[in-house]
Amino acid sequence: MEKQGSRALLAAVIGMGVLLFLGSLALVGVLVHRMMHPAPPAAAVKTVAGPVVAGPDMAAQAALVVDEPPGTTVRAVTARADGLLAVALTGGGVADRIIIWDPLARRIAARLVLGQP
Structure with missing residues (x-):
């Protein structure tokens, strides 16, 4: 055993x-x-929508006008993964603000005011 x-x-x-x-x-x-x-880094894998190219249909549309006071400057522009642009604005005698711009729809999707001037 x-x-x-x-x-x-x-x-x-x-x-x-x-x-x-x-x-x-x-x-x-x-x-x-x-x-x-x-493997490539995870941040490099993300793709952002390409630049907006003016085509025949866009030439007939009116230009996008952002209602901001004179003296406003763009501090930063950040492309988001969904194709929108986050634009940080400063100056013009008003508080700093961020606008979310949709270049394909040619509209401002959102506006965030950060504080008092």
Whole structure:
């Protein structure tokens, strides 16, 4: 009986050793593959809508006029993933503000006033 128990234990130890070796080999293989084929950073994967090109239908439309006081300057423009532009405005004697502009629909989608001038 003792001989049979030790054989089962020996088979289990050898089996686990083989599994441990194969798992380590797979881990090294994955690491080498990832080092040889790096994925691009997540921020570079996002795409933004391309520039608006004036076509024949846009030439007939009126220009978009933003009602801002004289002296207003654009501090920053940020393209969002959905194709809208977030434009930070300052000056003009009023508080700093951010407008969300939809260039394809040619409209201001939202306006946020940040405080008192």
